[in-house]
Amino acid sequence: MTQKTLATAILAGAVLSAPAQAENFTIWVRDSGSEFMPQIVDAFNASQQTHQATLQIVPASELVQKYGIAAAGGSAPEALSVDLIYTPAFAAAGQLTDITDWAKSLPYFDQLSPAHISVGTYEGRIYALPFSAEASVLMWNKALFREAGLDPEKGPTNWAEIRSAAEAIRGLGGDTYGYYFSGNCAGCNVFTFTPMIWASGGDIFENNGEKAAVNSPVVREAIEFYRGMAVDGLVPAGSQTDSGANFFAAFANGNIGLSVSGAFAIGALNNQYPDLDYGVTFIPGKEGGWSSFAGGDNIVISRGVGEAKVEAIKAFIEFAYTLEAQKMLAGNGSLPVRADVAAAALEGEDPRYLVAAEAMSKGRTPYSIVFNDLINSRNGPWITMLNKAFFAKSEDEVQRAIDDAQKEMQSIIDMAY
Secondary structure: OOHHHHHHHHHHOOOOOOOOOOEEEEEEEEHHHOOOHHHHHHHHHHHOOOEEEEEEEEOHHHHHHHHHHHHHOOOOOOEEEEEHHHHHHHHHOOOEOOOHHHHHHOOOHHHEOHHHHHHOEEOOEEOOEEEEEEEEEEEEEHHHHHHOOOOOOOOOOOHHHHHHHHHHHHOOOOOOEEEEOOOOOHHHHHHHOHHHHHHOOOOOEEOOOOEEOOOOHHHHHHHHHHHHHHHOOOOOHHHHHOOOOOOOHHHHOOOEEEEEEEOHHHHHHHHHOOOOOEEEEOEEEOOEEEEEEEEEEEEEEEOOOOHHHHHHHHHHHHHHOOHHHHHHHHOOOOEOOEHHHHHHHOOOOOOHHHHHHHHHHHEEOOOOOOHHHHHHOOOOHHHHHHHHHHOOOOHHHHHHHHHHHHHHHHHHHHHHO
8 A cells, every 4th residue: 555545544534523622733853754754744634633743854963952952942842753862861851741651551552662662761750752763683695695605594693603604705805895884983883783782791881871881891892803803804994984984885785794784774775776685684692692772763742832732742643653654664764663563564565674673672772861972972982982992903902992981981971960
């Protein structure tokens, strides 16, 4: 069914009688949601006459600052779909409406992405719910696996298997490499590298973000795993300076054996590189197991919104959780956020999306009210540590990079609490 037909069907099944007063509200979304949000808003508006949503798409690089300024000046939109990592900071700043009781009353509450809800919770109260989802996954080039004598239908299940496969593929010679990561990209690495730490029993923060933990043995082992592949030439030299420009392109070009990416890459590869034969699997831990970074957006209601408009926004959120709307998400670049309807929402889509959807069940998102300063900053302690350590010439350099990052991260955290 096309999205236009779907919207028409929703309209045809709508209850046309309306209460005396309708409520309108405005919702902002970052531009990465421009594929699915307009369709969901249009379908919601067509589904009933009680409430109407007005959508404003904001460049992702501007949304957080723009919302913060608007909230401080009393002109914030009534609702906001925002990168989930920022919800703890907005909640801590007192800019969001507490929706705990209503959220927990939803019959499918326990089926909503737990990672989204974890970062949407502040001091035991819920201020945000999942809206769109993204998951990190491990991809492998089946053609290169086949050429290197590996089983093209079996992805690695632990670090040793990643290393072994990378060595075999690098052995093909030329400009073919076993593994790729963007070594100077902060966001890329928290999305792709952190799951290896989680799957191995470690973490980068403790105590709800109040303690930095990058000096742990598990983090050190994960760094040494990447460093070993870089030092031994299994990773292209350009990885060291890549700030994200080749995050997708390196694997797409067909000469990389393995790389961690996101579910978004499935659609992009299928559309732009239809001849690339690739597999998708979970990101493994050192000895097995797996994890994923749960990305995407949370939806929030600004503080101070009147009760009538709050009810209108709740109606919109409940509409977004219907199977019909979840199908719109699945068909336009987002994973479903309801586990109980994920398979139905993805019916007819590339089956590799089901791996990414399952990855969400163990998906995690770091919790911090100063995430941007710690992790996303291009010159912050996270990427400074990783870039130095991944390409360090000695183990002593690795430890210094870790120690420096631990100290700087904890200082930033301490100033925030």
